[in-house]
Amino acid sequence: DTGVSQDPRHKITKRGQNVTFRCDPISEHNRLYWYRQTLGQGPEFLTYFQNEAQLEKSRLLSDRFSAERPKGSFSTLEIQRTEQGDSAMYLCASSRGLAGPQGEQYFGPGTRLTVT
Amino acid sequence: GNSVTQMEGPVTLSEEAFLTINCTYTATGYPSLFWYVQYPGEGLQLLLKATKADDKGSNKGFEATYRKETTSFHLEKGSVQVSDSAVYFCALIFSGANSKLTFGKGITLSVRP
Numbered sequence: 001d002t003g004v005s006q007d008p009r010h011k012i013t014k015r016g017q018n019v020t021f022r023c024d025p026i027s028e029h030n031r032l033y034w035y036r037q038t039l040g041q042g043p044e045f046l047t048y049f050q051n052e053a054q055l056e057k058s059r060l061l062s063d064r065f066s067a068e069r070p071k072g073s074f075s076t077l078e079i080q081r082t083e084q085g086d087s088a089m090y091l092c093a094s095s096r097g098l099a100g101p102q103g104e105q106y107f108g109p110g111t112r113l114t115v116t
Numbered sequence: 117g118n119s120v121t122q123m124e125g126p127v128t129l130s131e132e133a134f135l136t137i138n139c140t141y142t143a144t145g146y147p148s149l150f151w152y153v154q155y156p157g158e159g160l161q162l163l164l165k166a167t168k169a170d171d172k173g174s175n176k177g178f179e180a181t182y183r184k185e186t187t188s189f190h191l192e193k194g195s196v197q198v199s200d201s202a203v204y205f206c207a208l209i210f211s212g213a214n215s216k217l218t219f220g221k222g223i224t225l226s227v228r229p
Binding site: 004031033035040041042043044045048056091093095104105106107108109110 | 120152158159160161162165205207215216217218219220221222
């Protein structure tokens with residue numbers, strides 16, 4: 001396993017700009033998750049894919065956020081018209097497609113977004 | 117909804133001290149329980165897990181027992197090392213369609229030499 005990778009690791013942007021993050025999961029994992037972590041808090045679920053299908057979106061994911069996973073491999077998370085409140089660490093995780101609790105999630109290093 | 121509550125931090129200990137980090141959960145049903153650790157500059161790593169009541173998860177000298185009666189999953193280590201300094205997160209998950217993790221706020225542990 002080469003692990004979950006995320007790019008970029010850091011992003012500084014001005015308010016109102018659009019940003020896009022990429023996540024490459026572990027190659028044989030068909031589930032991919034996005035979480036957001038703000039300072040002093042635990043990660044919060046944003047959305048999840050089974051292969052290329054986006055199966056659930058949190059209410060935290062406003063309509064300025066969109067995620068895709070074309071071909072069921074890598075995923076992108078785009079934030080349009082960024083706001084200062086979007087500043088956070090965006091985490092990606094992947095797991096094997098087991099329905100039960102044994103499908104351990106492996107996390108990437110995260111992308112830290114700072115909106116100025 | 118489901119939630120995880122961790123004791124307030126940060127925690128500072130001397131090397132070789134005993135560690136307990138409390139975690140309780142609120143959930144309808146019986147989730148699986150996890151401890152994740154985040155070392156400085158690194159991503160979240162699974163430390164240990166327990167999938168049913170009375171199960172004990174263990175790894176790297178850390179242990180936690182799934183207590184259904186008290187809805188708790190407290191993390192313990194008999195003798196901490198400086199290298200254990202990290203942020204520790206308790207989390208739960210239900211089997212099913214989405215299997216999303218619900219995390220506590222995390223607690224920072226600093227171990228002094």
